[in-house]
Amino acid sequence: MDEPSRILIVDDEKAIADLVGKLLAAEGMDVRACYSGERALELFERERFDLAILDIMMPGLDGFEVCQRIRTVSDLPVIFLSAKDEEVDKVVGLTLGADDYVTKPFKSRELVARVKARLRRSRHEASGQVGLLQARGIELDVNAHTATLHGEALKLTPKEYDTLVLLVKAYGTPVSAHDIFESVWHEPFNDAAANSVMVHIRNLRKKLAAVDSSEKFIETAWGVGYKIARRGDA
Numbered sequence: 001m002d003e004p005s006r007i008l009i010v011d012d013e014k015a016i017a018d019l020v021g022k023l024l025a026a027e028g029m030d031v032r033a034c035y036s037g038e039r040a041l042e043l044f045e046r047e048r049f050d051l052a053i054l055d056i057m058m059p060g061l062d063g064f065e066v067c068q069r070i071r072t073v074s075d076l077p078v079i080f081l082s083a084k085d086e087e088v089d090k091v092v093g094l095t096l097g098a099d100d101y102v103t104k105p106f107k108s109r110e111l112v113a114r115v116k117a118r119l120r121r122s123r124h125e126a127s128g129q130v131g132l133l134q135a136r137g138i139e140l141d142v143n144a145h146t147a148t149l150h151g152e153a154l155k156l157t158p159k160e161y162d163t164l165v166l167l168v169k170a171y172g173t174p175v176s177a178h179d180i181f182e183s184v185w186h187e188p189f190n191d192a193a194a195n196s197v198m199v200h201i202r203n204l205r206k207k208l209a210a211v212d213s214s215e216k217f218i219e220t221a222w223g224v225g226y227k228i229a230r231r232g233d234a
Contacts, residue, residue: 007030010036010066012058020053050076052076052079054080077099154211163184163204167226179225180197201218
């Protein structure tokens with residue numbers, strides 16, 4: 001039987017650290033919550049963890065510095081959990097080596113899903129497996145040919161699945177209807193092809209919305225194609 005994943009949580013707001021701890025403990029994870037960057041580093045040096053969740057704005061050592069120190073000795077997956085929603089803070093966090101960034105107030109289901117997804121990716125990388133794609137809570141295992149959103153299975157047709165793979169691989173960059181059609185249908189683009197692509201995009205949007213209707217995952221880049229926009233994109 002596999003050992004439970006060990007999660008380090010640090011947030012100077014005790015109520016939030018404890019809430020996140022309860023959410024993850026309910027999923028069978030072994031959680032250590034603390035309330036300062038200094039204490040987080042003490043625990044990190046003494047114990048083994050599979051993932052860390054760090055608040056940014058803390059007195060003393062903030063989350064950025066804690067992440068930076070962890071990164072000097074470890075590739076432990078790190079997720080920032082912060083009330084700060086400025087694009088520059090996300091860029092700084094990711095530049096320092098964080099793997100993900102969740103903004104408060106957060107949705108419990110999404111936070112849990114992101115933690116699970118990051119743990120799965122870490123296990124895939126450790127075992128030398130490839131083929132795991134992620135964007136905005138969408139996770140595709142191209143080896144197992146499975147698709148989930150926030151951990152919930154998506155029932156997709158083969159062409160819907162292949163279309164979503166293209167969009168996730170291009171995360172943040174539009175993919176033209178021409179490229180989607182010729183990559184997925186394996187036929188030359190023609191006058192009717194754009195409509196076929198549009199129908200499949202519409203079906204994908206409906207299936208994603210059935211799981212989470214609070215966000216628009218696939219956007220139309222007018223005159224260009226379709227994309228999964230990064231958070232913060234206009």
